[in-house]
Amino acid sequence: MRKFRIPIIMYVISIAMLLTLSIGQTYAYFSAIKTASGSVGMADVSMVWRDGNTMSPLDTIFDDVNSIVVSSNLKRSEYTQIQGLQNSTIQNITLLIQSTSSIDVYCRVKLTATYISDGETKDCSEYILLAYNGSEITSTGSWKLEDGYYYYKGTNLTAISSGSAVRLANQFYLSPNSDADIFGKQISIQLTAQMVQASNNAEQFEWA
């Protein structure tokens, strides 16, 4: 009996293989594949701070744009020219923000000013205002100050196109209402520019 088992198994396997090939052929329809490809890039939003007098990026004029030393003292009720002091170089600065985005954007700027008194850091943002040639920047209609932010063109935000630059300020103004505690103190003024895509109501979510 055992003699016959091996041929029977071989026979079954052969039949199975033939059936498999047959099925394979049955489903081998005529077909062809062609691939079409397209490159899609994601838009980006980016910016650079520039000096409007030289159009140079601030980080190429100053070693450290995180701490530009202003060379002249701020005086109450006076417009003080922004003069940066770095490596013994004094330069009048007109602050520009250039959009290097690939799409239209909205822009706003936050000013934060602090000083140290009796070992405690105090906020004096409300006393420091941005000005251009003897006028506060809000008076020209280009910027609107709201909730601590300067919005470019106010509540009716105006989109800035790719590559365009907007002028911010060339002076600091120390408010006449400023607290006498800041006299003789060193203050740190931080300007933070923010941009957001000017489409799909993105600003309503991002800046809400």
Added chain:
Amino acid sequence: MKVKSNKMRNILLVAINLLLICIFAFIGKTYSYLTDQQSITFIASVSNINIVLKQDGRILTSEDNNIYLGTNLIEADHTYTLNVSLQNNENSQGYYIRFKAVAVVNGIIYNINEYITTPFYKNSDGWAYNTESSTSSTPLPLSSMQEKILIQDITIPNTAQSGELSISNMQGKNFQLYLYVQGSPSIDFDI
């Protein structure tokens, strides 16, 4: 049976967590608008009020700020010349000025503005203000680099009203005279 129930519960919790993660990931993607933010920081100093006090033209420095009366022992109803002046030493800004002269006897502070001769207007708040004249209350800034006399002389009266400094309550005692001067770019001396 209980083991199986715990197993089922754990599987259910894992499934719910995965679902929540998927929902949050979806929300995150939906609101991921394109933005950018760049900051710069300026380090600036705020100027101080730049005024100097003088006596007979001698600048009273922080090292030697004594005002000389010409004697260590003063007498009643005698006028002592002080000739103390103030100069606005700021070359581009005018300051409103006010001052207060006080005497400290046995730790008690007496305002003695009434006992001094000054071109400043003596206000009811205890300060003497730089005004258009000594009889006018209209404030007037002291222009840049301008010098003006603060106190010409001082006379301690023999008698005084209750609570005020007089010879009777300072006789034989040592006392200090202090002069407080404030300058401000605006008329509100919010100090």
